Amino acid sequence: MTEQKATNVHWHEGEVTREDRNKILKQKGATLWFTGLSGSGKSTVAVALEQALAAKAKLTYRLDGDNIRLGINKNLGFSAEDRTENIRRIGEISKLFVDVGVITLSSFVSPYRADRDLVRELHEAAGMQFIEVFVDVPLDVAESRDPKGLYKKARAGEIPNFTGISDPYEEPLNAEVVLNSHEMSLEEEVNVLLALLEERGLLDA
Ligand SMILES: Nc1ncnc2c1ncn2[C@@H]1O[C@H](COP(=O)(O)OS(=O)(=O)O)[C@@H](OP(=O)(O)O)[C@H]1O
Numbered sequence: 001m002t003e004q005k006a007t008n009v010h011w012h013e014g015e016v017t018r019e020d021r022n023k024i025l026k027q028k029g030a031t032l033w034f035t036g037l038s039g040s041g042k043s044t045v046a047v048a049l050e051q052a053l054a055a056k057a058k059l060t061y062r063l064d065g066d067n068i069r070l071g072i073n074k075n076l077g078f079s080a081e082d083r084t085e086n087i088r089r090i091g092e093i094s095k096l097f098v099d100v101g102v103i104t105l106s107s108f109v110s111p112y113r114a115d116r117d118l119v120r121e122l123h124e125a126a127g128m129q130f131i132e133v134f135v136d137v138p139l140d141v142a143e144s145r146d147p148k149g150l151y152k153k154a155r156a157g158e159i160p161n162f163t164g165i166s167d168p169y170e171e172p173l174n175a176e177v178v179l180n181s182h183e184m185s186l187e188e189e190v191n192v193l194l195a196l197l198e199e200r201g202l203l204d205a
């Protein structure tokens with residue numbers, strides 16, 4: 001594939017605006033970006049929040065590392081360069097969902113601060129809310145959970161560049177929310193997030 005930059009290409013605005021869509025949906029779109037080590041609890045919290053929001057008739061969509069990597073990003077691995085491209089594409093996809101009016105729950109290890117900051121900038125430049133949720137557990141907790149058996153494989157040298165073991169994780173400095181999933185119950189975590197969504201006026205248009 002030849003690397004080409006998009007030139008002479010312009011965003012085409014329709015007649016129905018984001019605000020119109022928000023009114024139809026009775027909510028405002030935003031991205032909740034869950035970052036943290038594998039096994040920290042990103043997916044578990046996103047799934048529980050999705051259920052809680054569905055019970056309030058709020059439209060959400062979850063984007064998750066494993067699922068995206070089986071489809072649109074199946075050509076990407078775990079080098080720093082590929083992770084950056086993974087996050088950039090997911091950032092753009094999240095933005096499209098937010099433009100529709102969906103509360104978008106994006107759960108990715110996203111270990112590099114600069115990559116997450118880029119996604120934040122993409123959203124904020126478009127007047128969209130980006131809420132960084134750091135699911136913060138010590139490595140030994142994530143490793144003892146090891147829900148997919150990946151830490152065991154990484155320790156055995158079977159998975160190279162494994163975050164936390166042989167690859168870095170850069171902690172967020174200014175996350176809107178920090179969830180210590182080893183000290184909080186799932187219900188508490190969901191309640192913290194629901195309260196924030198409420199406070200930010202996202203649950204009505
Ligand atoms: N080398 C390495 N490092 C980290 N994680 C790995 C790796 N290889 C495979 N996996 C599995 O892939 C999931 C992470 O994919 P992401 O797209 O979230 O990664 S990244 O944001 O691009 O860093 C991650 O999912 P979660 O466990 O849900 O976090 C792992 O299941």
Ligand SMILES: Nc1ncnc2c1ncn2[C@@H]1O[C@H](COP(=O)(O)OP(=O)(O)O)[C@@H](O)[C@H]1O
Nearest residue numbers: 038039040041042043044145147181184185186
């Ligand atoms: N309070 C909690 N919040 C989230 N996950 C928890 C909590 N307590 C225990 N867990 C467990 O931790 C594991 C987290 O796995 P997962 O959600 O797949 O993490 P990630 O998506 O970050 O890789 C699950 O087995 C989950 O049941």
